[in-house]
Each structure stands twice: as C-alpha cells, then as structure tokens.
Amino acid sequence: MKEEIPVFHDCEGLIYYTLKRLEVPEPYEDYYQESYLVYHRIVSSYNPSRSKFTTYYGHALYYHFQTLIRHEQRRQEAVHSLSMNSFFCASDPLTVNLSLIDIHRVLSSFEHSVLRLTSMGYTTEEIADRLNRSNSTIKRARRRSRQKLTRLFVTK
Numbered sequence: 001m002k003e004e005i006p007v008f009h010d011c012e013g014l015i016y017y018t019l020k021r022l023e024v025p026e027p028y029e030d031y032y033q034e035s036y037l038v039y040h041r042i043v044s045s046y047n048p049s050r051s052k053f054t055t056y057y058g059h060a061l062y063y064h065f066q067t068l069i070r071h072e073q074r075r076q077e078a079v080h081s082l083s084m085n086s087f088f089c090a091s092d093p094l095t096v097n098l099s100l101i102d103i104h105r106v107l108s109s110f111e112h113s114v115l116r117l118t119s120m121g122y123t124t125e126e127i128a129d130r131l132n133r134s135n136s137t138i139k140r141a142r143r144r145s146r147q148k149l150t151r152l153f154v155t156k
Helices: 008-021 029-043 053-089 094-106 109-119 124-131 135-155
Strands: none
Touching (some): 008 053, 053 109, 124 135
C-alpha cells in the first residue's frame, strides 16, 4: 500500500520541531522557506517502501538545517578572524595593506585558494572536490596556512 505524501503545510509541526531540536533562534521565516525547497527536492526521491514520508522528510530537514548552520558559523568565524586583524590599522591605515601583501607573499597560491574557499564557508570535502585534491591535503594546507599566518601576525 502506497503512503500518501502530505501537503507541505501539513508538515509545519515537523519543521518547527526540527528547528527547535537544533536550537535555532527565532524568527524562522528563512528556514521555513528553505524547508519548502527541501520538501520539493525529496518528494521526487521518496520511496514509500523504505520509510514513512515524515521520517524521511524529518531527516532531510535536520541534515539540511545542520549544514546551513555549520556554513553560517564558519562564515561568522572567518569574518571574526579577519576582523581580529583590524588592530593592525589602529595607528597607521597602510599597515593593513602591508599585512595583506604579506599574506600573499607568505602563502602559496594553493594555500591562498584553500583559505579563500574556507572563508566562503566551504567544507573540507567541498574544497577537496573543487580543487581535485584529497581531504588530508586540504587539512594540511589549512594547518600550514594557520601556522604561517600566526607567525606573520605574532612577530609583527
């Protein structure tokens, strides 16, 4: 017997339950719109012989929101770490430009690419796919970049 797929608005309780489970602060409007996109994406791939639709949709929502939250946290961390370097410009505005030039001089082009993609919120796996490298290569490049930048900014 084939299960009837509920209308999107009938899943509203599941959406709010998932957001509260992930401790997402209100307002939920953007997340509600995202859940609509997830709903339409999974309707075509739903297989009633494997699970109930609400179970399938609940898991899809949970992982989608978890990914969104992780990307947002990474963006905020990148902005914070870049703003931490703003203390260089306190006395002389040219110091920031010199620091950026130093970053380009210290990092290899590959490390610079990894750092740029990281600051844009990409995960290690996404960067590895994008640059056709292994996950461990990306992790090593991040570690080397962090060490080089720490040395650069701590010794100035």
